[in-house]
Amino acid sequence: MLAYFVRRLFVMIPTLLAISAIVFFIIQLPPGDYLSNQIAELRAQGEAASMAQIEHLRAQYHLDKTPVERYFIWLFGLLRGDLGWSFEYDLPVNVVIGDRLILSFVVGFATVIFTYAVAFPIGIYSATRQYSWGDYGLTFLGFLGLATPSFLLALVMLYLANIWFGTAIGGLMDPEFVDKPMSWAKFLSVLEHLWIPVVVIGTSGTAAMIRRLRANLLDELQKQYVVTARAKGLPPGRALFKYPLRMALNPFIADIGDLLPQLISGAAIVSVVMSLPTNGPMLLAALRSQDMFLAGSFLMIEAVLIVLGVFLSDVALAALDPRIRLHGGAGK
Amino acid sequence: MNTLRYPTKALAGDYARAAIGVTLTLTPAIGLGEWSVAHWFLLPLAVLFAGFGYKTWRRGRQTITWDAIGVSLSGPGAARLDWNELRSFKLAFFSTTRDRTGGWMQLKLSSVGARIDADSSGEGFADLASAAFAQAERHSVSVDAGSRDNLKALGINATGTAR
Numbered sequence: 251m252l253a254y255f256v257r258r259l260f261v262m263i264p265t266l267l268a269i270s271a272i273v274f275f276i277i278q279l280p281p282g283d284y285l286s287n288q289i290a291e292l293r294a295q296g297e298a299a300s301m302a303q304i305e306h307l308r309a310q311y312h313l314d315k316t317p318v319e320r321y322f323i324w325l326f327g328l329l330r331g332d333l334g335w336s337f338e339y340d341l342p343v344n345v346v347i348g349d350r351l352i353l354s355f356v357v358g359f360a361t362v363i364f365t366y367a368v369a370f371p372i373g374i375y376s377a378t379r380q381y382s383w384g385d386y387g388l389t390f391l392g393f394l395g396l397a398t399p400s401f402l403l404a405l406v407m408l409y410l411a412n413i414w415f416g417t418a419i420g421g422l423m424d425p426e427f428v429d430k431p432m433s434w435a436k437f438l439s440v441l442e443h444l445w446i447p448v449v450v451i452g453t454s455g456t457a458a459m460i461r462r463l464r465a466n467l468l469d470e471l472q473k474q475y476v477v478t479a480r481a482k483g484l485p486p487g488r489a490l491f492k493y494p495l496r497m498a499l500n501p502f503i504a505d506i507g508d509l510l511p512q513l514i515s516g517a518a519i520v521s522v523v524m525s526l527p528t529n530g531p532m533l534l535a536a537l538r539s540q541d542m543f544l545a546g547s548f549l550m551i552e553a554v555l556i557v558l559g560v561f562l563s564d565v566a567l568a569a570l571d572p573r574i575r576l577h578g579g580a581g582k
Numbered sequence: 583m584n585t586l587r588y589p590t591k592a593l594a595g596d597y598a599r600a601a602i603g604v605t606l607t608l609t610p611a612i613g614l615g616e617w618s619v620a621h622w623f624l625l626p627l628a629v630l631f632a633g634f635g636y637k638t639w640r641r642g643r644q645t646i647t648w649d650a651i652g653v654s655l656s657g658p659g660a661a662r663l664d665w666n667e668l669r670s671f672k673l674a675f676f677s678t679t680r681d682r683t684g685g686w687m688q689l690k691l692s693s694v695g696a697r698i699d700a701d702s703s704g705e706g707f708a709d710l711a712s713a714a715f716a717q718a719e720r721h722s723v724s725v726d727a728g729s730r731d732n733l734k735a736l737g738i739n740a741t742g743t744a745r
Contacts, residue, residue, distance in 0.1 A: 251676075252633070252634060252637060253596070253634065253637075253676070253686075253688075253701070254676040255630070256599060256600075256603065256630065256631065256634040257599065257676075257678055258678075259603070259627065259630070259631075260599045260602070260603055260631075261678075263603070263606050263607075326610070326613075326614070329610055329614060329618070329620035329624075330614060330618040330619070330620060331618055331619040331620065568676055568677070
């Protein structure tokens, strides 16, 4: 297992270096930079920008250096935990994204829990009672969830939550708690608002997971070892949970790679519609304004989470199911 | 007497991985100077790669021999296992690609007091796997379905019911 661990890690390091280079240079591709855009805006408004001041700012943010030099300055900054300076907010990136990262994680984590908590019992029920009324009803709901655009569901849910529960429209907390330190009242306000984005963001994922779990479990339940286990008198619960369900979960373990980045940046459009103070809208704004350190930091955090997620899922899969899929020869 | 050895050429890739891994993690860790958050993951990674290099070096000095009575590992971590004491047989496949078209196998044999591992990078691996499987069958040792699949991929007839 150590050899497997090391080989997978060995692939991760150059992957992350390559991603960091690609992220940095793609952000640099549009002509100009944040400062030159600001100067152009000031000039368009008839305000003169001091050349000395501009040169000072360029030197301060290393914009007078070559892209390659800037890349290495940025990379070593990342390694030190210094994510750079956000031009848009005029603050260190660590400070800008700190709170949002936590709120995004809370929304993402709650969504994952919701998705699994709803999809698993329904998927198992649908598979074990195939073609029953319950199965048909839940299948219909699943298709409805898959087909409804999240932003539309967001608008409907905001309206209903406001009419029925008096919840303020948009945001993750009541307006009086924004930019206030965490308190019990603020926590309760977050909880009161949290369920709406969680249901909106989680619905399509839940529906998809129900369909996949149902299909995978049906495949397993029809295999001979399950028939044999039942014929030998194994209790139905054990004949379901001991092996078939475990085997049906392999694709979900493989999905961990996609799950981790979604915890911090999923559902940007829904976040815009619902005015959620999460990372998605901030990343979009940073890319549009060429706030390169902010955008680059977001993208690198996502890349690290993707690579880490794929690594974790590969290790978990290797531990759970170390079977060869090749036939007729083993690769060394 | 049959023998499995790891030729230097077969281990060259692992030596290179260990060396490059240590270089890629230790160089920035030293270059950063004062203690920072990066040291918390760079230094453990450097230790891990160094450990992997040491394990590769050990493997390069090991020789596995087997006959009708048992299997022996000589060199670092020497061990001896008689077939009639065999308690566990496992042949696992570790894939380096998502579609599992590339990777390597690992054979783990154990008795109450001894354990012998062999990698498919060794010359004679298929012969060892075949001999060990035959002995496992003879001594009614449990061989799981995954191991049987992997034996078939090595070209070894592993029909029978997984236990």
